[in-house]
Amino acid sequence: MAKKSEKSIPEKVDAHTHVSNDKFVLYPPFPDAIKIEITSRCNYSCSFCAHSKGLREIGDMDRNFLYRILWGLNLLELKRLVYFY
């Protein structure tokens, strides 16, 4: 028999979605990690995805736009950059 959870459903949801009051500031800190989706090309067809339904335009991020983003990020103290695809 499965062990009954001690938390209610709203408590479980809050544990994942709660944003502490110290984050509600006028100038929040810059994120230390950023993901950039450089292309919308994909060979998969996950049922939940707009891509597999043909709802997204297929293409690559403009190279100069990507370079401008990377140049801007280089000026900041970014700890992690992930290319999404």
Ligand code: SF4
């Ligand atoms: S979620 Fe969409 S973009 Fe991601 S792998 Fe599946 S079909 Fe491709």
